[in-house]
Amino acid sequence: MIAQTWRMGVSPEEISQGLPHLTLAQVFDALSYYSDHQDEINTYIERNRIPDD
Template sequence: MVQATEHLYVVKDEHILGGEPIIKGTRTSVRAIVETWRMNVSPEEIPQGLPHLTRAQVFDALSYYSDHQDEINTYIEIVKIRPVYAEFHSTAKDHPRPCIHFWPSPRSGLSLRHSGYS
């Protein structure tokens, strides 16, 4: 189900990226736009790399980030954790290791759960 936000172009859909804020009608996350902007790509240049987006959508995503920095920064941290998680699971199969999962929690941000051994 699509959930509107106070921003015209930003919505949340629990079926797309686990409810992470996205640009309406796309699968492009606000996080992806913010991370691109943090790599010194100007908002005006972002649609050149993501041609399905308009400048208005990019600026609205950055405005959403300005209003919800803690939320988006949590998603950015989660994405940084995932490669570590993948590496953790690709270690020697002869030696079981604890299986730890990180994912966003709707109420408290980042969640950590231990789910046994892999």
């Protein structure tokens, strides 16, 4: 969810404000993990996307 939200243009600071149970450092950790595993995570995001129709 963090990677997908960030891909939509939401800043890490805004993400942590919207998810107050996570610290800003945890958001950056998630984005760092995403950076190292983009292909795998992007495939997972696409596979779980709900069709618009």
